[in-house]
Amino acid sequence: MALRACLRTKPGLTGLLSQLSSCSSHGAARMSPALVAQRRSSSTSQKIKVDFDQSTGVAVMRMQSPPVNSLSLEFLTDVCIALEKLEMDKSCRGLIVTSSQPKVFSAGLDILDMYGKSPEHCVEFWKAVQEMWLKFYGSNMITIAAVNGSSPAGGCLLSMTCDYRIMADNPRYSIGLNETQLGIVAPFWFKDTMINTVGHRTTEMALQLGLLYSPAEALKIGLVDQLVPEDQVLTTATETMTKWLAIPDHARQLTKSMMRKPTIDKLTSNREADVSNFVKFITKDSIQKSLGMYLEMLKRRKA
Amino acid sequence: MALRACLRTKPGLTGLLSQLSSCSSHGAARMSPALVAQRRSSSTSQKIKVDFDQSTGVAVMRMQSPPVNSLSLEFLTDVCIALEKLEMDKSCRGLIVTSSQPKVFSAGLDILDMYGKSPEHCVEFWKAVQEMWLKFYGSNMITIAAVNGSSPAGGCLLSMTCDYRIMADNPRYSIGLNETQLGIVAPFWFKDTMINTVGHRTTEMALQLGLLYSPAEALKIGLVDQLVPEDQVLTTATETMTKWLAIPDHARQLTKSMMRKPTIDKLTSNREADVSNFVKFITKDSIQKSLGMYLEMLKRRKA
């Protein structure tokens, strides 16, 4: 519902979503396995590629939005549609999220969707960010983040929504909620997700300083669960998934929901206020100026 | 009161409870020390043995319900009666809980009280489990678990209700809330107790996967506080108790209550709903089938 809302300005995609929803609601289970396998092997958008292995019940979602998998409104929408599709297919039990882009898992929220945009656009954008978090953090599937590159801000958030995080042991990569370094503030549900992951004190310092951690540091504070050589991130994720698949789905899902529901309910019952807060904050002259300076800096760095 | 309720179907025990309660309410302090000492040295049931040392103010409760100290309705009732008796005796300041059975502290809730039983029986059983937790987690005494064997599920819960956990450093033993492995779900107050012990993130993973930890792993995540050679578990518990006894009772009790009251209140104000949830869940065909298969597996393993 919320996803539909955030797609109001994109009739083309809404159409696609309806199509997918009606397809899913009739259920993969009623189709012949061959048909399902065929359907599943197709990627759902150019920005993400989803491979679903019917034999294992595990899907791999590859983010391939050049150059750095920025979470733009369009990209978030595609991700949510793909996730919703998998979620509705009862034969899909596990999801591995990873990146096809070199050196980066996801660079986080797309600043171009927050800079120089109308309040209306910012509303749509923020609803899509909320929706992504709600869908991932509340997923019934086993979700494993195969963090094969840097993962700042929204990229870190995405990985924290997963049940397990495996990161490439490359000291050039970093992960963390670095919003304050850009002069902006991580909203309360980013904060809650981080507290649930690394505890209150570590979160307080991490968020105040906008800390980006090396893989070794991230492992030490529990921001990621495991480090492996870069070329083994995906295979390790697949092996780990096998361990999780051994647990009966019903018991695991109820347990996951029990752990996460209070945090999810907090956003669900405050979505409108959270959108208002975001839009009010991000459209301030001083914040727009900060973002502008940051974009300039990024451009200079490229050149 | 709740204990009485859960004993409704056991008139013999209710009689014993009344006898003990009235005895306790008149107070050990008014009796002569000799009488008290005499009274205290007797064990309260065949399934548990309580030795109370009047000179130190410390009682040792040995669980001796063969083969694996399963927490059956009958056993839980005995444990609660014994605990209530000690609690009411102001001269008893500390309690060490340990096992007389080899290799196991407690195997957890007795599946035979959940499999093929009437809803009425399940109600009584679950009330007894709640009562055990409420009494131990809310105890005014210093409680130390001398974990001299494996301690899965309800056994782990029991140890987590204590103020301090010493475990035998034997890699063959394990401890954890492994409910999901059996296709069932740890209730919210098991979860809350574990969060209070090892934090949110560790609990989330432990409960989803139904992890059983080796003593070394349990120490690392803080599920137990200390490891010692197997033959030193009880002596170390006694030494540790001395340190805790040095703290004025009044201040320690108020502090303990302040730490645990919110968690206790959550169950107290949701007991009925929690019982309903449990009975509804456990009497489901699918869950009964899971338990049946698990029991078959245990039988085959024995044979």
Place this chain on the structure above:
Amino acid sequence: MALRACLRTKPGLTGLLSQLSSCSSHGAARMSPALVAQRRSSSTSQKIKVDFDQSTGVAVMRMQSPPVNSLSLEFLTDVCIALEKLEMDKSCRGLIVTSSQPKVFSAGLDILDMYGKSPEHCVEFWKAVQEMWLKFYGSNMITIAAVNGSSPAGGCLLSMTCDYRIMADNPRYSIGLNETQLGIVAPFWFKDTMINTVGHRTTEMALQLGLLYSPAEALKIGLVDQLVPEDQVLTTATETMTKWLAIPDHARQLTKSMMRKPTIDKLTSNREADVSNFVKFITKDSIQKSLGMYLEMLKRRKA
């Protein structure tokens, strides 16, 4: 406002506060830099010395109340006035708190303000303790504790209100909330502050046993963030401050407030009840007797 209330019986100080408030409310920003610098260089009381460096935006508050910086009503009042003054000066972005007394950061609440005093005095005293905590824990400034000596009870609380704790690596020093050892109980907001710093389980054990930790132990459990040789505590604090100053104030302050507001609100909405509880408890004959014995012990130790 609350500070004013707690100063009701001290007309002289109330006058000073009014003077300072009116001075601050007209704002440092409107004065010429030279005048401001001049004003800032003066210490605000004999018990504390505040040095504000206009060029860095960092103030250093030195506690110099012999012999052990006990947090008496008078001292707390001075500290609060000084903090309020700095808080109102927008050019002051960071505060380092340290001690001028040898071997001790602060010995905690002054027992002489709790022993043999009228209930009215106890009310004033406790309001001042609350005020100190509210002002420090809710400060918009970056606060760093340069813990250059022992820091039991209220001294530990003060350091925990800061954003970062650097302690002298001297095994003779200790830090912790040791209230139960004196037969008294840390109030709920001491407890909440400690849970936010070291987590629930560590707090439960620390508070029940009234544990005082060596610097190495304190670092291990996260009660302090860093250990350095004694003569480098202040320089390290200054260096660390530079790192924190690099973060835009606005984003950092909103983030800090988001992390701490729920804990602060809990006391703010329960101040009166908390005062009543404290006074009722501390004026009990048994507690007064405990405090008397403790004072005797301290005297004997000195002699």
